[in-house]
Amino acid sequence: MTAPEASARFGEPVLTARGVSIEYEVDPPVQAVRDVTLTLHRGEILGLAGESGCGKTTLAYGLNRLLKPPALQTSGEIVFHDRDGDDIDVVSLSDERLRAFRWSKVSMVFQGAMNSLNPVLNVRAQLDDVLRTHRPGMKKAERLARSRELLELVGVDPDRISSFPHELSGGMRQRVMIAMALALDPQVMIMDEPTTALDVVVQRGIIREIMRLRERLGFAVIFITHDLPLLIEISDRIAVMLRGEIVELGTAESVYRDPQHEYTKRLLSSFPSLRGDRGGFLRGTGANQEVAS
Amino acid sequence: MSATIMPSADATGEARAQGQGGSLEARNLVKDFRLRSGLKVSMLHAVKDISFTVEAGRTIALVGESGSGKSTIARMLAKLEAPSSGGVFIDGAPSGSRGRALERYRSEVQMVFQDPFASLNPFHSISHHLERPIRLHHPGLGRAEVASRVEELLERVQLEPATRYLERRPHELSGGQRQRVAIARALAPGARFIIADEPVSMLDVSIRLGVLNLLAELQREAQLGVLYITHDLATARHFSDEILVMYRGDIVERGPADEVILNPQHEYTMRLLEAAADPERHGALRDEVRRAE
Incomplete structure (x- = not known):
């Protein structure tokens, strides 16, 4: 698919952030996110790339108003454009409305999913908890049916619903996390390093699942990782973050073929090519040096 | 024990100049673990009859999930685990597993661990981390000689000027700097073979290549034999001469690095390669799942 086609397909925005700055109020204060402006379109996968400490996780938490002191959003507006046409000003939501907003409109898959399930509750109880809290009208049998349906959706045998987290493999736990994030049919999913701790083959399975679900359910994804090659492979657009700022934003293709910012170039060159030539990688030239000396 | 038992750095340098290679060989290594679950005892065959040789001046990559x-x-x-059967041979002779023989072996074969945050002692200064292996393996050296070796080691791993780092503690260094200290520590006893277990997977992407390049450079300079253990096929290809692909305790494929990556024979190698992120295939997965839906 070419770039204009992509923008036609992802025309309508679902989440808009304008001039967002987030500060950690410690001494001295740390500007974790600086003046970030970002539009997420319906059904789009937006990759957020950057290294540790660049503010990508802080930004993601900010978009969902999950910041905890000392982190504080100092400026900017975040607007969620609901499916039915309402615009929701995320920054000014009251506590009660925020609770209703979170997870049902924008859900998150957290970093380190191995540890973000409750170890003393089985999968059924944890899925049930989401539905009971946000869908008080649902009957017990309906919640169970929905929970099983969700597991099936993410490729986990529904009969594993009574399993505890430690009885599941890392990949299955991550799938359960995605099932929980899908429970309320959100329009945006923020995924913070969802596959980093997993083996490559398992990781590929999860990525495929996410892509498949996106096609079927039409949610937009903000996919956060430092793994730029992976982002280029799966994203529609990519934003590169450095020290709290978005230094480059473009389609995956343009970021890969024609990076503009020095830092993007450096990040790209940090990943030696799997199948291509050896490029500037030192060892290639080193062999010649050895012969010469 | 006197210093003369150990080949001093200069003596090994001479040996290298004379072109004496040396090798570290794993011969028919087997490792079984007993698993207990309730009253049942079962055997996990973690390593099944594996043989390979790391020669001086060469890097072998061990890849797998x-x-x-x-x-x-x-x-x-690294003699941290005793094989169930089979043995480790150095320069063709069986390696010792206790007492003097083990000490001698350890001065030849050293390990660099994955996590530079856990492998250095937060209580001790950088100079202490490097002094200790020098003193243990070369007890005859005077204080001034030890100090000058410590500085030389720091310079070899490009932590310059050395005096800036001597009295620092691990928490004052970045992950990359810490891993350089860990490499210096492995070199301190005069090791000829380095076992690097995922040495860069915990580091930020933009500094990974720097650390790998450093290892490659040291290897060339000192004709080290390196066993590079990783799950990253791209760096395995560029960084090593030979790749061994492991699957469930077996080596399922081995060969020259480019050969294994560009012309894989075993089905599992192909699966691993298929799962590795490749920016050249951007959009391919999206189109594939779109067709399937």
Whole structure:
């Protein structure tokens, strides 16, 4: 698919952030996110790339108003454009409305999913908890049916619903996390390093699942990782973050073929090519040096 | 024990100049673990009859997923784990597993661990980390000689000027700097073989290549034999001469690095390669799942 086609397909925005700055109020204060402006379109996968400490996780938490002191959003507006046409000003939501907003409109898959399930509750109880809290009208049998349906959706045998987290493999736990994030049919999913701790083959399975679900359910994804090659492979657009700022934003293709910012170039060159030539990688030239000396 | 038992750095330097290679060989290594679950006892065959040789001046990559047995092999080579059968041979002779013989072996074969945050002692200064192996393996050296070796080691791993780092503690250094200290520490006893178990997977992407390049450079300079354990096929290809692919305790494919990556023969190698992120295939997965939906 070419770039204009992509923008036609992802025309309508679902989440808009304008001039967002987030500060950690410690001494001295740390500007974790600086003046970030970002539009997420319906059904789009937006990759957020950057290294540790660049503010990508802080930004993601900010978009969902999950910041905890000392982190504080100092400026900017975040607007969620609901499916039915309402615009929701995320920054000014009251506590009660925020609770209703979170997870049902924008859900998150957290970093380190191995540890973000409750170890003393089985999968059924944890899925049930989401539905009971946000869908008080649902009957017990309906919640169970929905929970099983969700597991099936993410490729986990529904009969594993009574399993505890430690009885599941890392990949299955991550799938359960995605099932929980899908429970309320959100329009945006923020995924913070969802596959980093997993083996490559398992990781590929999860990525495929996410892509498949996106096609079927039409949610937009903000996919956060430092793994730029992976982002280029799966994203529609990519934003590169450095020290709290978005230094480059473009389609995956343009970021890969024609990076503009020095830092993007450096990040790209940090990943030696799997199948291509050896490029500037030192060892290639080193062999010649050895012969010469 | 006197210093003369150990080949001093200069003596090994001479040996290298004379072109004496040396080798570290794993011969028919087997490792079984007993698993107990309730009253049942079962055997996990972590490593099944593995043989390979790391020659001086060459790098062998051991790739595979977690649980494939690659770290168990590293631990057996580092004598942190005793093999169930088979043995480790250095320069063709069986290696010692206790007493003097083990000490001698350890001065030849050293390990660099994955996590530079856990492998350095937060209580001790950088100079202490490097002094200790020098003193243990070369007890005859005077204070001034030890100090000058410490500085030389820091310069070899490009932590310059050395005096800036001597009195610092691990928490004052970045992950990359810490891993350089860990490499210096492995070189301190005068090691000829380095076992590097995922040495860069915990580091930020933009500094990974720097650390790998440093290892490659040291290897060339000192004709080290390196066993590079990783799950990253791209760096395995560029960084090593030979690749061994492990799957469930077996080596399923081995060969020259480019050959294994560009012309894989075993079905599992192909699966691993298929799962590795490749920016050249951007959009391919999206189109594939779109067709399937």
